[in-house]
Amino acid sequence: MTCFAVAGLSDAGVRRAVNEDAVAWRVSQAGDQALLVVADGMGGYAGGSVASELAVAAVLEVIGPKLEIPDQDPMTMDDAIQAAFNLAQRRILSRRQQMPALAKMGTTLVLAWIRDDEAHIAHLGDSRCYLIRGGEVQCQTRDDTVVQKMLEDGSINERDVPKVPFRNVLTRALGGSSDVLASMRRIDLLAGDRLLLCSDGLTGALPESCWSGLLGGEASSAEQVRQLVDASLANQASDNVSVVLLTVL
Amino acid sequence: MASLSQLVDNVVVMSFDLDQSLVTIGRRAENSIRIDEISVSGQHAVIEAIPNAYLDGVTDYYISDCNSTNGTLVNDLRVSERQRLNSNDLIRIGWNEFRFIDDSENALEQTAYILEE
Numbered sequence: 001m002t003c004f005a006v007a008g009l010s011d012a013g014v015r016r017a018v019n020e021d022a023v024a025w026r027v028s029q030a031g032d033q034a035l036l037v038v039a040d041g042m043g044g045y046a047g048g049s050v051a052s053e054l055a056v057a058a059v060l061e062v063i064g065p066k067l068e069i070p071d072q073d074p075m076t077m078d079d080a081i082q083a084a085f086n087l088a089q090r091r092i093l094s095r096r097q098q099m100p101a102l103a104k105m106g107t108t109l110v111l112a113w114i115r116d117d118e119a120h121i122a123h124l125g126d127s128r129c130y131l132i133r134g135g136e137v138q139c140q141t142r143d144d145t146v147v148q149k150m151l152e153d154g155s156i157n158e159r160d161v162p163k164v165p166f167r168n169v170l171t172r173a174l175g176g177s178s179d180v181l182a183s184m185r186r187i188d189l190l191a192g193d194r195l196l197l198c199s200d201g202l203t204g205a206l207p208e209s210c211w212s213g214l215l216g217g218e219a220s221s222a223e224q225v226r227q228l229v230d231a232s233l234a235n236q237a238s239d240n241v242s243v244v245l246l247t248v249l
Numbered sequence: 250m251a252s253l254s255q256l257v258d259n260v261v262v263m264s265f266d267l268d269q270s271l272v273t274i275g276r277r278a279e280n281s282i283r284i285d286e287i288s289v290s291g292q293h294a295v296i297e298a299i300p301n302a303y304l305d306g307v308t309d310y311y312i313s314d315c316n317s318t319n320g321t322l323v324n325d326l327r328v329s330e331r332q333r334l335n336s337n338d339l340i341r342i343g344w345n346e347f348r349f350i351d352d353s354e355n356a357l358e359q360t361a362y363i364l365e366e
Contacts, residue, residue, distance in 0.1 A: 042362060106362075150303070155333065156333050160333050164335065165336070165354040166304055168362065170364065176362075
C-alpha cells in the first residue's frame with residue numbers, strides 16, 4: 001500500500017495585510033488516500049478570503065468522507081470532484097447575493113485526490129499543481145488566464161509574460177464564471193514523487209527553477225514547505241504564498 | 250491611445266500618436282513616421298495595433314523589424330520576431346531612441362480579477 005507524507009503552509013507575504021488564500025489537506029485513516037486543496041481568493045474587502053474558505057470547505061465536505069471508502073471507481077471520484085466545484089460555486093454565488101460587499105468575490109481552486117498510486121488533479125483559475133520527479137518539476141495544470149491564451153495563440157511568448165499589464169486576469173474561476181467545469185487529469189505516481197499545489201504567490205516570487213534545491217533530501221515535507229515559503233518571502237513575495245506538498249513514501 | 254516619444258539625450262523632441270492599425274517607420278517619405286537619418290532603413294520597422302481577443306477595450310501594440318540594416322531594439326534587445334510592446338519600453342531604430350507610452354495600461358488593475366460573463 002502506498003503511504004504519503006503531506007504538509008502545507010499559507011502566508012500573507014511581505015506586502016499584503018490580508019491572506020486571501022486557503023489551504024487544506026487530509027490523509028485517510030488507512031493511509032491509502034490523500035486530499036490536497038489550495039484556493040486563492042480575490043474580490044477586495046474580506047471577499048477573497050471568504051471565497052477561498054468557502055471553496056476549501058466545500059471540497060472537504062464533499063470529498064473528505066469519501067477518503068475512507070476503499071476501491072472507488074475513478075469515474076465516481078471525478079464526479080465527486082466536480083460536485084465539490086459545483087457546491088463551492090453555489091455557496092460563493094449565494095454569499096455574493098446576500099452581501100453586496102462580497103458581490104465581486106471569487107477564487108481559484110486546485111485539488112489533488114490521491115488514491116494509492118493514482119492522482120486525480122482538478123483546477124479552475126491559475127493555482128497550480130506540479131509533479132516533482134527525480135529533480136524535474138512538471139506543471140500538471142494549465143492556467144485559466146488571458147496570458148495563457150495569448151501564449152497559446154502566439155500573441156506573446158514566455159519572455160513577455162512577467163511584463164504584460166493584464167497578467168492577473170483570469171478567464172475562469174469560481175464566482176465569476178458560469179462555466180465551472182473543472183479541468184481534470186489523472187497521473188500515476190511513483191515512490192519518491194512529490195505533488196505540489198500552490199497559489200501564484202509562490203511562482204511569482206520563486207521560479208520553478210529554484211525549487212529543486214529546496215525539495216528533496218532528508219527534510220520532512222513540513223520542512224520543505226517551510227523552506228519554499230521562506231525563500232519566497234526572502235524574495236519579497238508581494239502576493240499571498242500557499243503551498244501544499246505530498247511526498248509518496 | 251498609445252504614442253511614441255522620440256528622445257534625444259533623454260529629452261522628448263517629438264511625439265507620434267499610434268492612431269492607425271499599422272504604423273510604418275523608416276527613412277522613405279511614404280512611412281507614417283519618417284526619420285530621415287542614415288542609420289534608418291527605407292522601411293525599418295512597423296507597429297501594429299490589434300484589439301486584444303480576450304479583453305474588451307484593450308489594444309495590444311506589436312513591433313516588428315523589416316529586415317533593417319541596423320536593427321530594431323526594445324530595451325536593448327534586438328527584435329527578431331513580432332514582439333508585444335509595454336508602456337515605457339525604450340525602442341531604438343538605428344541610432345534613434347523612442348519611448349513607447351500606453352496610458353491605458355494604468356487602468357488595468359494590479360490585483361487579480363475574473364472576466365465576468
